[in-house]
Amino acid sequence: MSIHIFKDVDSLVAASADLVVTRAQESIAKHGRFSLVLSGGSSPKRLHELLTSDDYRNKIEWSKVFFFFGDERYVPADHPDSNYLMAKQTLFDPLKIPANQVFIMDTTLSPEASASAYETAIKEYFGTAPVKFDLIILGLGDDAHTASLFPGTSVLQEQQALVKSLYIEKVKMNRITLTAPLINQAHHIAFLLFGAGKAPAVEQVLKGAVNITQYPAQLIKPIAGKLEWYMDEPAAKNIQ
């Protein structure tokens, strides 16, 4: 595990964009395509915007990139809270990514059906190859949740399913999320976060006693892959 701390958000976002470029080029060279799991929430927006900029957009063969989601809010795909909509507006539309390269968590189905349909889609994508995403971008909630692995939820104990749906009382919403066993299979996982508001959660997850029920991001421990944390100084203030 490595922790990268940046003076400002610009250099943090540039470094995370460089990571996406490097992983994309390596994966495409190695197996002809790149599977990228996007994070929800607000923090990834600037990364997406930088990747579509003139400085970066020509560094990746976008026709060989396949996009997945770490989690989704159970809202229509055109709803302002939709993680898909955010990625569509900040990444897919600017890069003109065809729909067949984007694996959406389908919220027109029931939460359970959507979760199992997504698990099937992931398994079909990997076929006989191991279900190991090339790069997973994760965020961190102020309560130390990541994806939709929220404190005190039963999904934290999940060992079999790759994708689960759950109701989150705190946000009064159903969510669909990749599970920790699937996330931890990945070749590369990167947390991307910034702002002083994240500092207590960062401290608890990285320096606190192990308590997965309370700090779900502690669950993220890749089996054979690489784990990196990208944060700014305000978010890292309690671990420096």
Ligand SMILES: O=C(O)[C@H](O)[C@@H](O)[C@H](O)[C@H](O)COP(=O)(O)O
């Ligand atoms: O759908 C979501 O909300 C996310 O996947 C969630 O895990 C997010 O990454 C954190 O809540 C951080 O969100 P911010 O980046 O907005 O602080």
